[in-house]
Amino acid sequence: xxxxxxxxxxxxxxxxxGRGSIGSVWLAVDxxxxxxxxxxxxxxxxxxxxxxxxxxxxxxxYRNAADxxxxxxxxxxxxxxxxxxxxxxxxxxxxxxxxxxxxxxxLADRLERRPYSAEETRGYIEALLNGxxxxxxxxxxxxxxxxENILFIRNELKIADPGLSGSIAKISESGTEEFRPPGRTxxxxxxxxxxxxxxxxxxxxxxxxxxxxxxxxxxxxxxxAWNEIALKCCGDGASSYRSIADIxxxxxxxxxxxxxxxxxxxxxxxxxxGL
Amino acid sequence: MSxxxxxxxxxxxxxxxxxxxxxxFELYAPLIRLHGKDCGIDDxxxxxxxxxxxxxxxxxxxxxEYDPAKGRFRDYLRFIIRARxxxxxxxxxxRVNPQEIPAVEECLDELYSAEWEEHVRTESLKKLKADIxxxxxxxxxxxxxxxxxxxxxxxxxxxxxxxxxSIRNRTELKLRRxxxxxxx
Numbered sequence: 289x290x291x292x293x294x295x296x297x298x299x300x301x302x303x304x305x306g307r308g309s310i311g312s313v314w315l316a317v318d319x320x321x322x323x324x325x326x327x328x329x330x331x332x333x334x335x336x337x338x339x340x341x342x343x344x345x346x347x348x349x350y351r352n353a354a355d356x357x358x359x360x361x362x363x364x365x366x367x368x369x370x371x372x373x374x375x376x377x378x379x380x381x382x383x384x385x386x387x388x389x390x391x392x393x394x395l396a397d398r399l400e401r402r403p404y405s406a407e408e409t410r411g412y413i414e415a416l417l418n419g420x421x422x423x424x425x426x427x428x429x430x431x432x433x434x435x436e437n438i439l440f441i442r443n444e445l446k447i448a449d450p451g452l453s454g455s456i457a458k459i460s461e462s463g464t465e466e467f468r469p470p471g472r473t474x475x476x477x478x479x480x481x482x483x484x485x486x487x488x489x490x491x492x493x494x495x496x497x498x499x500x501x502x503x504x505x506x507x508x509x510x511x512x513a514w515n516e517i518a519l520k521c522c523g524d525g526a527s528s529y530r531s532i533a534d535i536x537x538x539x540x541x542x543x544x545x546x547x548x549x550x551x552x553x554x555x556x557x558x559x560x561x562g563l
Numbered sequence: 564m565s566x567x568x569x570x571x572x573x574x575x576x577x578x579x580x581x582x583x584x585x586x587x588f589e590l591y592a593p594l595i596r597l598h599g600k601d602c603g604i605d606d607x608x609x610x611x612x613x614x615x616x617x618x619x620x621x622x623x624x625x626x627x628e629y630d631p632a633k634g635r636f637r638d639y640l641r642f643i644i645r646a647r648x649x650x651x652x653x654x655x656x657x658r659v660n661p662q663e664i665p666a667v668e669e670c671l672d673e674l675y676s677a678e679w680e681e682h683v684r685t686e687s688l689k690k691l692k693a694d695i696x697x698x699x700x701x702x703x704x705x706x707x708x709x710x711x712x713x714x715x716x717x718x719x720x721x722x723x724x725x726x727x728x729s730i731r732n733r734t735e736l737k738l739r740r741x742x743x744x745x746x747x
Contacts, residue, residue, distance in 0.1 A: 499697070500692075500697035500698075500700055500701045500704075501700075501701070501704055502701060502704070502705065502709075504709045508705070508711070508715065508716075508719045509715075509718065509719060512719050512720075512721075515701075515719075519697055519698050519701075522697070
């Protein structure tokens with residue numbers, strides 16, 4: 289059977305581990321035998337040319353801004369072949385139960401499959417805010433923040449998939465529907481909105497399209513502070529936060545006042561531990 | 564999400580714009596499938612039924628003029644779903660045995676009515692969610708859907724009980740108005 293795996297110079301592609309509308313993500317091995325992740329963007333479809341060029345610009349901007357920040361995925365190399373634009377990164381941790389298979393450790397995966405403590409929740413949010421704040425300080429907005437685009441590498445949260453990144457002031461309506469504010473907004477506002485939705489997903493363990501419904505089984509007093517932050521980020525379509533620092537201040541207050549034990553006591557599915 | 568009342572959805576189809584078709588599909592495909600099942604259409608053929616109904620609506624949309632005095636939209640849609648489902652059943656039974664077509668018209672009306680009510684309720688809530696502040700929707704949802712106590716909800720939002728009651732009443736009124744617009 290012919291080998292249909294894409295050819296990328298100096299890398300051996302091992303396994304496809306993700307697929308999007310214009311590309312795919314592969315696990316690959318470099319010449320030193322080190323495991324890497326390679327995101328390939330297909331250049332062969334002329335209909336996508338504009339989007340591909342926009343993605344190439346976004347990757348360059350993000351790469352320059354990321355600058356080894358601990359909560360931003362480092363882009364190690366960007367290249368092109370006749371068929372693909374590609375960039376090389378470290379792979380996410382393996383969330384699969386067996387080392388024989390690979391499943392990227394993402395926030396989406398943890399939301400779906402793993403119990404997490406209140407302390408972990410606050411850690412996720414603080415790390416997310418640190419990464420986004422660094423981008424914003426470099427006048428860059430991510431524009432596609434969502435649990436699927438948040439990876440864990442050596443158990444450290446990293447914001448990935450910068451393909452829609454652009455100026456924080458640029459007005460547009462790009463991004464994933466459930467995490468995108470209604471109408472056209474600045475990149476900065478879009479990121480605040482998406483952070484609100486991610487916080488909602490974390491304290492309700494519901495998909496973002498259910499926002500703002502609070503699950504019936506939750507004892508509401510225990511999540512009041514988190515809910516307030518989510519509403520302020522995206523309650524009426526326009527964020528009332530002006531900076532990441534404002535969100536962080538509220539997150540710290542929420543973290544200290546939160547009564548997670550009640551959640552644990554009342555619902556089986558909220559298996560928070562370490563309390 | 565843009566909102567359009569039922570007759571305006573059909574009117575927009577006249578222009579043949581893809582958004583109008585997408586909106587029509589989004590709004591009615593679940594109802595068509597549900598009622599198609601009642602009519603005896605099997606799961607594998609429900610997509611065909613949706614397509615056939617949409618084609619019929621497309622052909623009649625050029626002549627479509629909504630006049631509430633002449634009839635309700637829900638009945639117009641019911642007629643088309645039933646007619647296309649019967650076409651499909653006839654074609655199927657013709658291949659098997661022409662005497663086996665079940666006479667189901669009368670008992671289907673009651674089912675359709677319940678399904679329409681549910682459709683109006685679901686779509687009205689979607690519209691309400693898109694139209695009002697998320698905080699107000701949460702208050703409504705906690706009180707009217709989850710039956711939580713006003714006192715608990717007031718504490719949760721750090722608002723007075725009077726404010727909570729007021730928001731709830733305004734939201735209920737808005738929902739009623741939306742439902743009235745949808746139920747045509």
